[in-house]
Amino acid sequence: MQVNCILRSGLLFVTLSLAIARRKQSSFAESCYPRGTLSQAVDTLYVKAARLKATIPEDRIKNIQLLKKKTKKLFMKNCRFQEQLLSFFMEDVFGRLQLQACKETDFVEDFHSLRQKLSRCISCASSPREMKSITRMKRIFYGIGNKGIYKAISELDILLSWIKQFLESFK
Numbered sequence: 001m002q003v004n005c006i007l008r009s010g011l012l013f014v015t016l017s018l019a020i021a022r023r024k025q026s027s028f029a030e031s032c033y034p035r036g037t038l039s040q041a042v043d044t045l046y047v048k049a050a051r052l053k054a055t056i057p058e059d060r061i062k063n064i065q066l067l068k069k070k071t072k073k074l075f076m077k078n079c080r081f082q083e084q085l086l087s088f089f090m091e092d093v094f095g096r097l098q099l100q101a102c103k104e105t106d107f108v109e110d111f112h113s114l115r116q117k118l119s120r121c122i123s124c125a126s127s128p129r130e131m132k133s134i135t136r137m138k139r140i141f142y143g144i145g146n147k148g149i150y151k152a153i154s155e156l157d158i159l160l161s162w163i164k165q166f167l168e169s170f171k
Helices: 002-031 035-053 069-077 079-096 102-121 127-144 147-154 156-169
Strands: none
Touching: 002 069, 002 147, 035 102, 035 147, 035 156, 069 079, 069 127, 069 156, 079 102, 079 127, 079 156, 127 147
């Protein structure tokens, strides 16, 4: 009798868990912004990134690249990696950037807004194995000093193209 009660309780727990998970999935899809809206936000950031690049010294370090092909593969497949990469740009790159004019501040605010919108659309679990690329990138970024900021900003086009491709792969 007691075993039967335990089995029924377990079955009820599993059923409730599945119902909650399905409800979260449907509310997740409802809370996500339309792909077109996100894509337009990325297009706007391309223009603002060009203005931002014009305000900083040119990236003269040609033998170092922060955003590599392997990084792109992780970005396209792993949402936790996406969050970490966007956080890297918000906190490490833009956090160290001396913003002189409203135009640059506007770019950072729009980038932050896009990051928040993407996080509403993408739910994921952490995977520490993929974070090695972020750690490597941060090591390089901090290793080249202030030039790391210029390097990262010069690669914004790459990051924005990845975001655009990711959105296009979204169904």
